[in-house]
Amino acid sequence: xxxxxxxxxxxxxxxxxxxxxxxxxxxxxxxxxxxxxxxxxxxxxxxxxxxxxxxxxxxxxxxxxxxxxxxxxxxxxxxxxxxxxxxxxxxxxxxxxxxxxxxxxxxxxxxxxxxxxxxxxxxxxxxxxxxxxxxxxxxxxxxxxxxxxxxxxxxxxxxxxxxxxxxxxxxxxxxxxxxxxxxxxxxxxxxxxxxxxxxxxxxxxx
Amino acid sequence: xxxxxxxxxxxxxxxxxxxxxxxxxxxxxxxxxxxxxxxxxxxxxxxxxxxxxxxxxxxxxxxxxxxxxxxxxxxxxxxxxxxxxxxxxxxxxxxxxxxxxxxxxxxxxxxxxxxxxxxxxxxxxxxxxxxxxxxxxxxxxxxxxxxxxxxxxxxxxxxxxxxxxxxxxxxxxxxxxxxxxxxxxxxxxxxxxxxxxxxxxxxxxx
DNA sequence: GTCTATAAATGGATAGAC
DNA sequence: GTCTATCCATTTATAGAC
Numbered sequence: 001x002x003x004x005x006x007x008x009x010x011x012x013x014x015x016x017x018x019x020x021x022x023x024x025x026x027x028x029x030x031x032x033x034x035x036x037x038x039x040x041x042x043x044x045x046x047x048x049x050x051x052x053x054x055x056x057x058x059x060x061x062x063x064x065x066x067x068x069x070x071x072x073x074x075x076x077x078x079x080x081x082x083x084x085x086x087x088x089x090x091x092x093x094x095x096x097x098x099x100x101x102x103x104x105x106x107x108x109x110x111x112x113x114x115x116x117x118x119x120x121x122x123x124x125x126x127x128x129x130x131x132x133x134x135x136x137x138x139x140x141x142x143x144x145x146x147x148x149x150x151x152x153x154x155x156x157x158x159x160x161x162x163x164x165x166x167x168x169x170x171x172x173x174x175x176x177x178x179x180x181x182x183x184x185x186x187x188x189x190x191x192x193x194x195x196x197x198x199x200x201x202x203x204x205x206x
Numbered sequence: 207x208x209x210x211x212x213x214x215x216x217x218x219x220x221x222x223x224x225x226x227x228x229x230x231x232x233x234x235x236x237x238x239x240x241x242x243x244x245x246x247x248x249x250x251x252x253x254x255x256x257x258x259x260x261x262x263x264x265x266x267x268x269x270x271x272x273x274x275x276x277x278x279x280x281x282x283x284x285x286x287x288x289x290x291x292x293x294x295x296x297x298x299x300x301x302x303x304x305x306x307x308x309x310x311x312x313x314x315x316x317x318x319x320x321x322x323x324x325x326x327x328x329x330x331x332x333x334x335x336x337x338x339x340x341x342x343x344x345x346x347x348x349x350x351x352x353x354x355x356x357x358x359x360x361x362x363x364x365x366x367x368x369x370x371x372x373x374x375x376x377x378x379x380x381x382x383x384x385x386x387x388x389x390x391x392x393x394x395x396x397x398x399x400x401x402x403x404x405x406x407x408x409x410x411x412x
Numbered sequence: 413g414t415c416t417a418t419a420a421a422t423g424g425a426t427a428g429a430c
Numbered sequence: 431g432t433c434t435a436t437c438c439a440t441t442t443a444t445a446g447a448c
Contacts, residue, residue: 021413039329041247045442058414060443121327123245156409160400164392165409168401171381172374179373186370194366195374202408203362203371227431251424264432266425415448423440430433 022052027062031069032114040070040118041125067128074122074132077115078139080108085142094150099196101146105173106192110180117177140166169199228258233268237275238320246276246324247331273334280328280338283321284345286314291348300356305402307352311379312398316386323383346372375405 022030034043034051045066049056063069084104091097109116119136122129144166150156156165173195180191228236240249240257251272255262269275290310297303315322325342328335350372356362362371379401386397 038331039247041245042331055415061413125244125248155411157411160403164400167385168378168404171384172378175377175381178377194370197366198374200408200410202406204406205361205363261433267431
């Protein structure tokens with residue numbers, strides 16, 4: 001868990017001597033945490049340097065810009081989400097594939113909670129943010145196609161538009177970043193189960 | 207719809223002569239729109255003045271601070287949401303009251319889309335924001351109590367924790383601010399119906 | 413790999429004329 | 431009610447020493 005996440009080619013970066021000695025991955029992790037606490041725009045490079053116990057200059061030795069930190073975090077989140085769809089594409093019936101996508105999305109969201117949280121708050125204020133929004137849009141499109149296929153197969157109710165259904169269900173899934181904490185009482189699989197249960201069968205008793 | 211929203215005592219503010227001639231309500235409306243486009247922190251007072259076609263100084267004649275604009279918008283959204291709960295408290299069975307709260311929340315969210323959108327993005331970076339978050343928390347608590355009462359009455363499934371159910375369902379409802387546009391093809395009542403349908407009965411066919 | 417110092421621009425906000 | 435001009439703190443980012 002606490003091992004170095006292997007940014008480049010080095011198999012295992014040995015702990016640095018002297019001062020802090022952060023590598024890119026560690027800095028990115030702490031940066032994303034702070035962006036999520038305060039908001040990306042409200043977080044200054046000085047804020048981040050203070051949290052790291054570094055000066056701004058030392059930070060700029062590791063990264064070219066604040067925006068580069070954002071770009072790397074957004075890429076991590078988007079790649080993971082796209083991976084869910086790539087994996088699910090090989091499944092069986094539309095219903096099975098949809099189930100796999102919903103469960104997979106919840107699990108990615110939890111496993112990569114910080115970067116996905118950041119992604120979901122992007123508004124499009126820079127080229128970096130706009131590119132991320134476009135990748136998100138393509139993801140949504142692919143999920144909507146899956147929902148429509150499940151509707152055509154008669155497995156999902158067709159009295160609500162597929163795009164609306166997709167938005168609502170992913171709205172519920174994505175909202176998890178607002179409150180879920182891995183250290184809390186509810187585990188990953190349980191939450192995925194609860195969400196799939198409510199979205200498929202609803203909260204009303206029968 | 208286009209009438210003056212009655213900020214103070216004056217029944218109908220006559221159109222100003224000369225330049226733009228904004229009143230507080232008009233400025234607030236445009237400010238909230240810009241905050242939602244770019245994010246509150248990413249929006250400078252200069253940005254807002256530019257959109258209004260005014261200078262910063264002219265803006266400060268109407269408002270004491272950027273934060274005051276935020277505070278007034280957040281209060282509008284919170285008051286409207288609290289009103290939904292106050293109204294629903296007088297209903298009949300827990301199920302009827304919960305239905306009324308869900309529908310009412312969707313309708314408030316749509317009727318006050320700009321201010322509610324702003325509210326849902328607040329992170330707690332100032333006293334103003336923290337006070338708004340606290341009012342939101344109290345709202346959530348009151349809804350959770352309603353869900354638990356419906357569970358105790360056997361009307362809502364009890365195999366998922368009431369607080370989790372509340373968060374998930376309001377996560378879906380709140381996500382509407384991310385994509386809904388009143389000018390679009392789907393009207394308020396239709397969306398409220400779709401959301402209540404999915405959250406109560408799910409998207410699976412039976 | 414970290415530091416001090418500083419640049420150049422922008423942030424929120426105010427003074428005072430018209 | 432809006433303007434020009436300005437203040438001062440903070441912003442992102444860089445230069446160059448250790």
